[in-house]
Amino acid sequence: MxxxxxxxxxxxxxxxxxxxxxxxxxxxxxxxxxxxxxxxxxxxxxxxxxxxxxxxxxxxxxxxxxxxxxxxxxxxxxxxxxxxxxxxxxxxxxxxxxxxxxxxxxxxxxxxxxxxxxxxxxxxxxxxxxxxxxxxxxxxxxxxxxxxxxxxxxxxxxxxxxxxxxxxxxxxxxxxxxxxxxxxMTGIGYDPAKVGRKITSWQDLRDPALRGKVGMWNDAVQMGNVALLAIGRDPETSTPEDWRRAADWLRGQRDAGMVRAYSTATYQSALQRGDLWASLVYSGDVYQANRSGSRLEFVIPEEGGLLWxxxxxxxxxxxxxxxxxxxxxxxxxxxxxxxxxxxxxxxCPVPAARDVIVREAAAATGERRAALQALSTSPLVFPSESDQSRLRRMRVLERAEEKQWNALFEPIYQA
CATH class of the missing domain: 3.40.190.10 (Periplasmic binding protein-like II)
Incomplete structure (x- = not known):
């Protein structure tokens, strides 16, 4: 034990x-x-x-x-x-x-x-x-x-x-x-005050106006899957040829100087400080950052986001x-x-839990009421059916495919 x-x-x-x-x-x-x-x-x-x-x-x-x-x-x-x-x-x-x-x-x-x-x-x-x-x-x-x-x-x-x-x-x-x-969810988090416009697409992370202000991850699994979304492919049904095209998309972003840092550990604090203007993010990190006083936006890009x-x-x-x-x-x-x-x-994997929280909020007062109301209405905790429809699962790799996937995506952030 x-x-x-x-x-x-x-x-x-x-x-x-x-x-x-x-x-x-x-x-x-x-x-x-x-x-x-x-x-x-x-x-x-x-x-x-x-x-x-x-x-x-x-x-x-x-x-x-x-x-x-x-x-x-x-x-x-x-x-x-x-x-x-x-x-x-x-x-x-x-x-x-x-x-x-x-x-x-x-x-x-x-x-x-x-x-x-x-x-x-x-x-x-x-x-x-x-x-x-x-x-x-x-x-x-x-x-x-x-x-x-x-x-x-x-x-x-x-x-x-x-x-x-x-x-x-x-x-x-x-x-x-x-x-x-x-x-x-994995999607894009950004500071609208810095970016100056709405972000709607993975292609926005290659916008020259954001050069040097974009955060990506030192994570081949997530990076490969979001790049597949960026090129219009569903990760779950993607092929090795799709993976090569996705890796090309990521290399193009890197070589254009778009990415300030590849890190899963520091992107949240970098967004809050303003070092990054937009980044690959977990939805929960944006929720937590905004509870701490930040004014970040989370978006599921039009090409889709990831559900884990x-x-x-x-x-x-x-x-x-x-x-x-x-x-x-x-x-x-x-x-x-x-x-x-x-x-x-x-x-929450139980949609009916939202109704419970709504009832609790109605019966609560003060800070607890405000917190429960914010939780029950947050699309980062209870995504709408429309948001859910744009989420995709990550590619399940067979044992024989793992080496090929690694060889394509790891060098992008290790270079």
Missing amino acids: LLPPPPGAPRPSRRTLLRSALGAAALAPLAACSVPGARKDVPTGRAEIAAAVRDFWSGRRRTGKLDFVNYTQYIDADPADQSRHPTLEEFTRRTGIEITYQELIDDSASWFGKTQPLFASGEGIGHDLMVVGSDSYLTKYIELGYLAPLDHSRLPNFARHAGAAYKNSSFDPGNVYTVPWQSG TDNLCLPVTAAGAVDALTYMDYAYRPEVAARITETVQFI
Whole structure:
């Protein structure tokens, strides 16, 4: 079982980790994903999946205990005591299931590195429920047979309340192994006072008027996918020829002197200082910056933006699998999703949670009322159907494609 960090050790939030850890490590770990161990013949057809579900869940019962591992600051917390998580306490009161909740995950690469040997040995990781991003590591967990197929007959709240955008994704068709935890958008953030006009397109990041004031990322995954959008290609169905054209688009931007810096770690502060006028951004960072007094705009470009998702999944070795599935379904109750959203302020996968927040705002006063009203009306937390329709998922790379992708996109920001 993985041990927690020393007491008092500083730990960044999921928002910070998305910026800093994902960038520098994003594609280097992809090369390391060709891990030793046999790739499993995972079920694909409807009958095969149904049989796998029956085999895994047959005879399983609640244990009354659940070990849940997550990123830091990625669940609701009591403002007076950050170690308390009201929705977890309410879950225990409702179900009698005791939860051990730990914040041990720093990033996809290091977590996979810690857990893969334990999975491969068959001893398990000591956790019943974990959060995994919709990146290449999720694909590896599935390919290696490390995740349990979900029994959707026990997930009625997911079926009823999950938004359409969070069902049947390309990285897990049919939600066989995952349900979304939180989500977010990648688009363009800019300072309208500096730019002097509206930004509407990825092509605006090649406008000579912004030369030396544009921020891009040292992240081949995100860079490659947004460049595919910029050339009018859907990342999910893109081809290697599309990738080459996308890399040409990024090189043209770089060679024209448009980019001030390639960094996932510093773009938010650079936008707020005015060093950058426009940048590739996570939607949640613009929301947080504006809560701190900035006046930035976030736009999903007309060619489309990216939707990413962090997911709840069950290790195949989970002792408390039924308990974990019970929590998964509980998290899709609108009132529970609303509590979590009020703290983490990412995109909520439960649209009905907005109605809960609206009702709470009407009953609140003062600063809390204003904060809840801002949250419930923010398109960065509850995107409109029109915004959702312009979001695309990132390309799921097969093992044989990863080297080619890296070779095209990494040199652009490493040069």
